[in-house]
Amino acid sequence: MVTVRYKKLNDDKYSAYLDIYSGTGQGKGKRNYEFLKIYVTKDYSNPSVRVAEVDKDKMKVIKAIRNNREDKMSFSENGYQQTAKINYNLLDYFRDCLAKKYYYRLECVTIQLEKYADGEKVFFQDVDEDFLSAFQDYLLGVVSQNTASSYMNTFRQYFNKLVVKGIVQASPFPNFKIVGLAETEITTLTIEEVRALASCIPKKGNSQVRQAFLFSCFTGLRFSDVKKLTYEEIQGDHLVFRPAKTTQKIVRVPLLEDAGTIIKNLLRHPKNDKVFWGLPSSQVVNVYLKFWGLEAGIKKSLHFHAARHTFATIGLTFGIDVYTMQKLLGHSKIEMTQIYAKIVDEKRKSEMLKFPSLLDEKSTI
Numbered sequence: 001m002v003t004v005r006y007k008k009l010n011d012d013k014y015s016a017y018l019d020i021y022s023g024t025g026q027g028k029g030k031r032n033y034e035f036l037k038i039y040v041t042k043d044y045s046n047p048s049v050r051v052a053e054v055d056k057d058k059m060k061v062i063k064a065i066r067n068n069r070e071d072k073m074s075f076s077e078n079g080y081q082q083t084a085k086i087n088y089n090l091l092d093y094f095r096d097c098l099a100k101k102y103y104y105r106l107e108c109v110t111i112q113l114e115k116y117a118d119g120e121k122v123f124f125q126d127v128d129e130d131f132l133s134a135f136q137d138y139l140l141g142v143v144s145q146n147t148a149s150s151y152m153n154t155f156r157q158y159f160n161k162l163v164v165k166g167i168v169q170a171s172p173f174p175n176f177k178i179v180g181l182a183e184t185e186i187t188t189l190t191i192e193e194v195r196a197l198a199s200c201i202p203k204k205g206n207s208q209v210r211q212a213f214l215f216s217c218f219t220g221l222r223f224s225d226v227k228k229l230t231y232e233e234i235q236g237d238h239l240v241f242r243p244a245k246t247t248q249k250i251v252r253v254p255l256l257e258d259a260g261t262i263i264k265n266l267l268r269h270p271k272n273d274k275v276f277w278g279l280p281s282s283q284v285v286n287v288y289l290k291f292w293g294l295e296a297g298i299k300k301s302l303h304f305h306a307a308r309h310t311f312a313t314i315g316l317t318f319g320i321d322v323y324t325m326q327k328l329l330g331h332s333k334i335e336m337t338q339i340y341a342k343i344v345d346e347k348r349k350s351e352m353l354k355f356p357s358l359l360d361e362k363s364t365i
Contacts, residue, residue: 002070004062006043013039016062018069034069038062060123064088067125071166090122090159097158104224104244105154112139112151124162129172136179145182152178186343187306188313189217193298200296202288208278209288211262215276216307218259220315220329223282223304229275234263243330251330312340317347 001021006014018034040055040062051059065088094110097103113122116138132152139148156173163171189197194217202210212226221229224244233241237260239253255263269277279285286303293302300306308329315325326337 002066002073004044004066006040006045008043009039013041014043015039016058018066020069020073022073036062036065057121060121060125061088064123064125067169068167071169088123088125090124090127091117093124093162094158102247103154104247105150106158109151109154109158112142115142124168127159127172129176132172132176140179145179149179149181186309186339187300187303188343189298189300189306189310191314193296193300194310194314196296196298197292200292202292202295205288205292206278206280208266208276209280209285210292211266212276212279212285213289213302213304213307215259215262216304217310217314218256218262219253220308220311221253222308223285226276227274227279230273231268231275232273234275246330246332249330249332251328253328309340312337313344313347316341316344 003019003021005017005019007017008014016036016038018036020032020034022030022032038058038061040058041052042049042055044051044055044059068088091110091113094106094113098107098110113135116135132155135155136148136152139151143151156171156178159168160171160173162168194214197210198214201207212223215221216223216226219239221239222243222245225241228244229239229241233239234255237255239251239255241251243249243251263275266275280288282304289302289304293300312325312329315328316322320328322334322337322341325340326334329337331337
């Protein structure tokens with residue numbers, strides 16, 4: 001058993017320490033004390049005592065250390081060992097995970113959590129159902145429902161690792177409902193619409209946004225992959241790269257003539273090896289695309305991912321089989337690619353319905 005106690009000091013502050021009692025099973029036990037070198041303004045032994053604002057962060061750390069010591073005792077009794085020193089700051093933990101192995105979605109979660117925390121520390125013990133609910137509500141206000149769902153699932157994946165390691169006692173996720181995926185209409189462009197965009201050069205804006213979007217229409221690359229693409233990843237007549245979202249994969253995409261022409265027409269940076277080195281954030285890019293679409297007479301609401309959708313549907317329409325398309329898009333599951341095949345099939349069906357009848361009312365077959 002681990003109990004937090006407080007010793008009053010001469011300056012009227014209280015030194016927090018742990019009273020650690022381990023039983024032997026024979027009526028006797030061993031007691032140790034661990035002074036934490038954390039000083040607060042009150043004795044919080046009674047849980048009804050309200051925590052002073054100045055002590056809130058310190059109490060979070062005290063609680064986290066106490067729970068960890070309790071876990072260590074339980075683990076040692078079962079023959080396990082834990083790391084001696086643990087950083088209880090959630091953001092630091094996420095950054096450490098990224099440093100060990102980069103994962104695009106975890107980076108996005110970390111960025112959004114930093115914005116949500118607004119300079120405040122977030123400790124492991126802060127993460128309860130109320131915290132998750134508030135953070136999810138925040139996400140739904142700044143990103144789409146599907147993106148929020150993806151981020152919360154990534155949050156769960158990495159937080160639950162702390163439970164497996166015994167650093168935290170339990171995860172709040174089993175009792176928390178992550179927002180589900182919403183059915184969204186996939187925006188795709190026809191060849192004629194792509195040509196209309198290609199022939200329209202906006203009067204204002206970043207020219208690389210236009211070039212990057214058209215490049216994605218011919219390669220199917222996500223915005224994150226277009227933005228990080230380097231000349232080193234252009235190998236002959238292929239793009240060979242590791243997607244930002246799944247760095248363990250290697251994707252090979254044929255470099256079509258139109259895509260190659262776009263690269264040749266780009267101004268190369270004297271120092272930066274990135275192909276599209278001048279792209280702003282995805283939010284800025286999507287605003288730019290909407291205005292460009294209007295200038296080109298496109299009534300659809302453009303966003304960068306529409307280029308990837310367009311690559312998939314045009315490719316399937318002109319005979320690329322669904323399994324080859326799966327490889328080109330870097331999909332881990334064929335079901336993801338089959339969504340585009342379904343769109344193509346529905347489009348073909350709607351076009352067939354326009355076929356004129358060859359028979360009049362009096363004719364028979």
